Amino acid sequence: MMKSTTDQTDSTGSRFTSSPYGIGAQVGGGAIILLLVVAAAATGNLAAQSSAEQYNQLNQPGWAPPSWVFGPVWTLLYALIALSAWWVWRGEPWPRVRWALAVFVGQLVLNALWTPLFFGADLRGLALAEILLLLGAIIATIAIFWRHSRFAAGLLVPYLMWTAFAAALNFSVWQLNN
Numbered sequence: 001m002m003k004s005t006t007d008q009t010d011s012t013g014s015r016f017t018s019s020p021y022g023i024g025a026q027v028g029g030g031a032i033i034l035l036l037v038v039a040a041a042a043t044g045n046l047a048a049q050s051s052a053e054q055y056n057q058l059n060q061p062g063w064a065p066p067s068w069v070f071g072p073v074w075t076l077l078y079a080l081i082a083l084s085a086w087w088v089w090r091g092e093p094w095p096r097v098r099w100a101l102a103v104f105v106g107q108l109v110l111n112a113l114w115t116p117l118f119f120g121a122d123l124r125g126l127a128l129a130e131i132l133l134l135l136g137a138i139i140a141t142i143a144i145f146w147r148h149s150r151f152a153a154g155l156l157v158p159y160l161m162w163t164a165f166a167a168a169l170n171f172s173v174w175q176l177n178n
Contacts, residue, residue: 019090030086037082040108041074044115051119059176064169077159081108084155088148100144107137114166124174131167138163 019026045051052067085104088097110133118127138160146153 020093021090026090029089030082033085033089034082036105036108037078037085040112041078043112051115054119058173061169061172061176064172073162077162080155081159084145084152087152087155088145091149091152097148100141100148103137103141103144107134107141110134110137118170124170124177128167128170128174131163131170135160135163135167 021029052070055067055070085101088100088104091097110130114127114131114134117123117130138156142153142156142160145156
């Protein structure tokens with residue numbers, strides 16, 4: 001059930017100070033977004049079960065982090081990614097955020113594809129091209145989310161920074177192992 005809202009901006013940059021959705025709908029929407037993000041993470045993990053082993057066997061630049069760093073970093077990033085999408089969704093009626101969330105899902109699909117390309121298929125050059133597309137999609141998502149909530153857009157900045165780092169690492173590993 002939709003609640004009435006006012007067209008104001010709060011301290012988080014959301015257009016609405018309250019959600020147009022009831023608590024049940026907010027929880028349900030959050031659960032759906034969380035499931036989408038978990039599915040993207042799981043796709044990468046399932047596609048490359050031995051990615052830590054493979055990573056450790058690759059020639060790497062001196063600045064490459066140890067394999068154990070990726071799990072905790074991605075856990076935090078996926079939580080921020082889910083919170084960001086939920087914040088945009090809960091802030092405005094669906095017709096106003098539909099496009100923003102479609103772009104969000106698009107970048108999430110690109111996110112899920114990288115690990116199978118890099119580790120599962122050993123296509124590191126194609127994975128580099130894909131991660132560059134992902135960077136563009138993350139930037140587009142941040143720009144679109146900014147129009148709805150500066151807070152939600154800001155939550156994606158660590159994801160952008162880590163993905164840019166991962167792109168540089170992808171390039172270096174690709175070069176060192178060719």
